[in-house]
Amino acid sequence: MFLPAVRLTRFRLARGLRVRACVAALALAWGLPACALDRVTVQLKWSHQFQFAAFYAAQARGFYKDAGLEVNLLELPRGGDPAAPLLNGNAQYGVHNTELLLQRAQGKPVVVLATLFQHSPATLAIRHGEDGKAVPLRGAVIMFAPERVELARYLHRIGAEPYKRVDPSFHAEDLGSGRIDAMAAFSTDTPWVLQRAHIPFDMVSPRAAGIDFYGDVLFTTESELREHPKRAQAMRAATLKGLVYAMEHPYEIADLIRARYPERLSREQLLYEAQHMVPLLDLAVVEPGYINAARWRTIADEYAAAGKLPHGFPLEGFLYQAPDPDVSALYASAIAVLTLLAAMGAALWRYAGLKRALTGERAAAQEAKQRRMDAERLYEFALENAGEGAWRTERADDGVSAKLVFSPRYKALLGYGPDEFELTYPEWLRHVHPDDRAAVEHALGQLLPAPGRQPADRFSVELRLRGKDGSYVRVQAQGMVMARDSEGRPLRSAGS
Template identity: 50%
Template sequence: MTRTLCQSGTVLHALWRFVVLMVAGCALATALTANAAPSQERVTLQLKWRHQFQFAGYYAALFKGYYWDAGLDVDIREAQSGEDPIQQVLSGHAEYGVGTSDLLLLRQGGKPVVVLAAIFQHSPLTLLVRRESGIRSLPDLVGKRVMIEPNSAELFALLKRSGVDSDALKIASHTFTANDLIAGKLDAMSAYSTDEPFELKEAGVAYDLFEPRSAGIDFYGDNLFTTENEIRKHPDRVRAFREATLKGWAYAMQHQEEIIDLILTQYGERHSADHLRFEAKVMERLLQPTLVQPGYMHLARWQHIADTYASLGLLPASTSLEGFLYEDVANADSERNRRWLVITLAGLLIFAAIAGYVLRLNWRLHASRERQRVIVDAAPLALFVLSDENRIQDWNRAAETTFGWKSDDVRGRNMLDFVPPETERGALMSLLDDARRDKSSTRSGETWANTADGRRIRCEWRFAAMPSSDGRQSRLVAMAIDVTAQRELESRLQLMAHADPLTGLANRSLFYDRVERALSLAQRHTGHVALIYIDLDDFKRVNDTQGHEAGDIVLRTIAMRLRRLVRESDTVARIGGDEFVILLQEVGDREAAMAVANKAEEAICLPIEVRPAQFAHVGGSIGVSLSPQHGTDSEALLRSADAAMYRIKHGGKRGVACAS
């Protein structure tokens, strides 16, 4: 036995020397690489528009030296009238470009485009019209002069979903300004909600926007892309360009005034400082930098975009996204976060090594207790050893950091007495019992856990049995990973996919889903469902006279008031710029629905303070429909409520009507 232990020690000693040499070698290689002077590779970034805050992150990456530090000499080229920016990249005149979600259509059409990052979480692309034109809905555009920029498929999808054939429009090439619309030479134009509305406001021209999101078409915007050829020939350059770009975007959104000054100094004063500030403010809602990291994109969201195109006949059904997303992004998307993946895998490898070693050597490791303690204590993730009574025998430094208790404070205590909350104790006990019953594999699960400072964290657990030398008692090696931040990010992303970013209310897609579920439930129980369709009166006047910031305050306040009126089982949604819908589940009768609608009208009409001692006043034209009298599906009910609302709107505004 002594010889066996010596041999085991010799092997471990050799393994330890190997690990030390490998780490030292990696550190030396990293240092040499870091100290080597990079040779600058010249590349071109093709923008999709003229220089403005829309591209702030790229300017920050250039002038803060992020591109240069990555070994890149970058030329940022603005778009020119008559040029297709995407074609500039495909033809080799630029290595990288900025494009809309049309890139997906081009990919399916055989073009070798690959998306590297989604800069805008919500597309700013919209149709802009003069209010005095009399265009109140998209069908009013038939026969009208419309200026649309290249690669605007989401706008054509909006038109198609609204029953408008693009062939019925008089489409003109884009001039990159709103001058013709302001002068009345055009009836509508494609625009960015971050840009041209400011020009019309400055010119004193009232305007309306038709946004794809109001029709449930919620796409990414301003995607950074390249070609398969660039990735195949220069993979390191692509990775460096992407990382430097995203670093630039993080800096730009945190230092907006600095980048505005930079744009004015380096690229001229095509836009005023106030115009650039307007861009930056609107972009905050579209990029959502406080919720997600710059460039984040989700495979499922792209699949939803593909499905939307397919539903409109622009793509075949079951379109494959293979090869469309940059490999590094696709891999990161599958685990939410590449850094998290690296840390987790490293921890799992360490854990597997410890657990495997324990299972193979059993009592030998028991005899080498001090060596085990060193290994456990040095692990980068929370590791601890439990006795057969779940008492803590070892508790490493990472466990101290994760949970807050020092090793001396917890050694000998039963972990079930203080680590899990009382509601989670049974679930954790089941994991421990399963691990002891099946000694050949690990057991994993996820629960809440307490910390020394009174917080609760979400923990991912791994347990492996470690039999003692007498073969009867069974200790456990436990690993805990704090996944609280990861789960919170997942919740935020889930909310983003189904919520209106300004008000936090349900968006159109979630609303339709809940209506269909409510109707299905009502049919089974012979109940009623009611829809209350609300169109704000005089909201445009607030935007025009008191500014968009005041308009946002009005919308958020109305949303809050409507939520307070209804039960938790009901749903309030924002489905358009100033349009809201309330879903009442299991409503008693017409009078009950009308009572809620009248309360909503009263709440909307109350003054709203938009600035100290400055108030905005709006009203509501409201239509009500009930199932099954006015329809048995969501579309029919919404049309009935919409028709009732328009009776109020055309009859003088501010009131409630029930569908006939």
């Protein structure tokens, strides 16, 4: 399997953080004992795999050591609770998901320290019937755990009720044998298992119905934050640095996991997992670890709608807020510079200020352009390597209208060659089945600004596209807005 290394925009992680690691040479020179690293334990939420690459990379590359930490990683037994070791004092940090809200509602002092996966990998794998198509979910037997609220809310939103829920058996053969019609799955590894078991299936994500939960989060406890705030800050920064490094060097980290845990997954499966993590992490679009309080509010409301949380459940104290950096040295330097500039004269100061402003604007514009290009390349990379055709919008030659640029995979799915199927949006729309055009135009219309509502940034709609031979291909079209103009209208978009 070929997985190109992806260069991601580097974010400034924990600038100004005081590193507590000792300099051994200095200690020896003074005849002092070297300082011991702070030993902490991280409780993972499953067995060792690429999902936890951030921690392996931070260990192997010395990010934890540079932060004054010695980190021990614990696997989670099947059926275990990732929060339990933190609450009983056997671990200081852990990996969980949005179900951590339920722990908080029970009065447990857990705190989200950083978001690792901006989107959940949770999906439904649906078996094929005798006609070779996915069986209907309404009235189906579906295997998933009761705490999988995002799946339950998805089924409710698409009108799949009533259905019969059964507890997980963790056996993919149940889907292939027809004992169940659908099962909870993960987009990062379940397709690998089902494909090699020769089980035909379709996979649907709750995001298709607007249910967009976070995936893995790094969490800790209130007591750890209260008693060791610097350590928590250092742990967060080093882990996020490891996350960025791991996704930039997937081959290296896959080999590291194989060397440490040879009895676990194969190298090929680890790289498959790494590849399918890319669109879930959104590293080129969102700052690593970013916690969006408004989005957590929306997720909590979904739990409340499912009867798992009280309505309006308070999030105060549940989401980590990094302390303001110590800027006293920066202020002192700024005062000294301003004093010097004043002595040099108002004219020189004005010139220098204008020059700095112009340089800053150019640098900011270049950085924004680079981040946009990285995001678009990364999004297309993820889609192409997931077997989906990718598209993006560009300005047409007239500089006003928009044209669609399709990847070779997209064209091949419709029977076209690499140099065919170059269309504007109206031309593409004519390839959509007449019965589906209204739904498509409605979905895309939500991306446009309108009075009384905010425009959507993403869309997903099922439709039929006319192929080269005249037959229609059923696809799940999805995409996101990459940039908008001053009036909020989409300038660039990309998707599959």
